[in-house]
Amino acid sequence: MRHSLPLAPQFYVTAPQPCPYLEGRAERKLFTALQGEDAERLNDALSRQGFRRSQNVLYRPACADCTACLSARIRVADFEPSKSQRRVTRRNSDLERTATSPWATEEQYALFRRYLDTRHADGGMADMDIFEFAAMIEETPIRTRVVEYRETDATPDSMRALVGVCLTDVLDDGLSMVYSFFDPDRDKHSMGSYMILDHVEIARGMGLPYVYLGYWVPGSRKMGYKANFSALEIFKGGEWVDLGSPEDHCSETHPLSVDPISEQVARIQLPESRFG
Structure with a gap:
């Protein structure tokens, strides 16, 4: 079903x-296309409202009776490593x-396949081929x-081994x-925690x-x-809180825990542009 605001991006479910993430439950996503000259501003604005990017789409959970998924971010200035x-x-x-x-490379894809086959062999990305991988990396x-x-520590005659990769968006207020x-x-x-720690340092150096x-x-x-990272905020009840x-x-379900999709869309704040 389509939901939209006047002169604004159209939202779908x-x-x-x-x-x-949680066994025995079903998920739905609210999403919209990310395209055109206002793409960056739209991405910045919706990221601050709990949305995430996947290629040319912005989405956030909109499950029928569950609000367990909470967007999370680290406040760089207040972060202290344990x-x-x-x-x-x-x-x-x-x-x-x-x-x-x-830009996707065969070396990245080989590492990606080893990672999936070892840690997420039954996940939703398990069958991703190199063309789909390239789309994930390049379609932005x-x-x-x-x-x-x-x-x-590679020898001069050998290539230094690629051991980690992160696809990172640069927002107006941070790194995603x-x-x-x-x-x-x-x-x-x-390595997963290390890349987060390193991104905190990158953001600190960029003043984000x-x-x-x-x-x-x-x-x-x-x-x-x-939850092990200090200065962590979650987007809950329409605002960022510690x-x-x-x-x-809790991750308990309740049929009244989720507002109707039309109300969720009506509360989305769009950037001041031709959408406003």
Whole structure:
């Protein structure tokens, strides 16, 4: 079903599908196309309202009776790494970071396949081929970078091994980590956490106040690690609030916990442009 605002992007709702985070539940997404000359401004504005980007689409959960998925971001100025996170940084001190244009390579895809086959073999991306991977990386109408991490201990005659990749959007108020993957052999190095820590430092150097992490889901082990980062905010009840204690947030369902889609769309704040 289509929902829209006057002279504004049109919003749609997906059909229910199995939830990838909480067993036995169904998910729906509210989404709109990301295109045209106002794409960057639309992406910036909707990211501040809990939306995420996937290629040329912006989406956020709009499940029928569940509000467990909560967009999360780190306040860079207030972030302080824990002792274990400082150890993660030291364990990965052998890595060198480079940021490139969003262009997919066979080397990236090979790492991506190893990552999926080891950690997410039954996930929704398990069958993604190299063409679909290239679309994920390259189809972006906004300012996007591919952040690569390579080992620095290679011999002069050998290529430094690619061990981590993050597809990163540059917003007007932060960095959005769209998707990341890494060498499963470096699992003990906590590469996923390290890339978040490194993006906090990148944002700090750029003077950007936030690092957007995607969704935190209480009750989901897959997403639980995000609660380990200090200065974490979640988008809940239409505003950004401190996470506080993770135990204070539940994943229980209730038929009245979600407003009708038309009301959700009516509350979306669009950027001041030809949409306004």
